[in-house]
Amino acid sequence: MPYTDAFKTQMVKRMVGPGAVSAAALARQVGVSQPTLSQWLREANRVAAMTPPPEEKKPTAPVGPKKWTPEEKLRVLAATQGLTGEELGALLRSEGLHEAQLKEWQQAAAGALSGASTEPLPAKERKRLAAAEKRVKELERELHRKERALAETAALLVLEKKLQAMGWDERHQEGEDDAADEKSEK
Incomplete structure (x- = not known):
């Protein structure tokens, strides 16, 4: 009588591992002859011996304390x-x-x-911090200078626009200067 592979596998599992049953005892329980069960067990052992053992899973990261964010x-x-x-x-x-x-x-x-530091900064960090503070002060001075120059330029532009609005422009002024020069020459 032919038996399915699933049935054979189930019988082999019952003959090995924890709570294993002998082939003779299993033969009495299931009605399959003891030599047949023993042959299935030998075949399973032969197949297991020929297959390479599964590689042990190695942890990808070393097991250690958890890294807390x-x-x-x-x-x-x-x-x-x-x-x-x-x-x-x-x-x-x-x-x-x-x-x-x-x-x-x-x-x-x-x-x-x-805001209090628990430990003093190392010398390298202190130097870097001092250099950064010096650079910030230089940049602030330069910014202040440029702001003053910008304000002066803006004031001159406003003054020029007011003069233009009143009718004073460079041509008008040059014309008056030329006329004044002519009168002084006569």
């Missing part, structure tokens, strides 16, 4: 506000945090909000 830290800090004892412990366990980490985050947040 600032948003996540802020969320946890807000959630822990006002919690004590068991409630705090339960939240820390669910987030995978230690109380020391939480305290560190609280101090960093308080320092950032107060």
